[in-house]
């Protein structure tokens with residue numbers, strides 16, 4: 001059963017003039033390392049990760065706030081480069097409350113010149 005879907009579009013230059021300190025408040029160490037490893041496209045990757053966060057929040061029906069920290073929702077990659085969402089802390093608790101523990105989160109990301117787009121589908125599995 002599909003619990004929710006979310007989509008988000010982000011301007012790629014959104015994080016261009018952000019200090020390292022500000023980026024560290026939003027992104028995980030792993031995400032920043034991933035972006036930095038592709039230095040010429042670092043901001044594009046960060047925009048991708050931000051779009052993924054917002055798409056997840058839309059799919060689950062909650063916003064960042066007291067109970068959900070920016071780092072509770074982050075992107076990791078499998079060996080083929082495919083992105084996956086890692087859900088922790090308050091976001092994990094909220095997801096459990098809303099959908100239980102047998103949940104599969106589908107994430108797809110794309111980017112093109114000025115924009116990043118992410119789509120999330122939250123599926124309750126048996």
Ligand SMILES: CC(C)(COP(=O)(O)OP(=O)(O)OC[C@H]1O[C@@H](n2cnc3c(N)ncnc32)[C@H](O)[C@@H]1OP(=O)(O)O)[C@@H](O)C(=O)NCCC(=O)NCCS
Nearest residue numbers: 044045046048049075077080081082083108109110111112
């Ligand atoms: C998958 C693939 C087609 C993506 O092409 P692309 O034009 O570079 O992708 P886009 O610019 O639209 O989007 C980039 C995002 O695609 C996602 N992505 C990368 N590899 C992916 C994969 N194997 N499967 C799904 N998504 C993938 C990533 O999230 C990436 O952004 P990020 O690195 O910042 O997280 C390309 O990486 C590829 O050919 N990989 C090798 C073959 C493969 O694994 N194919 C599986 C899908 S058919």
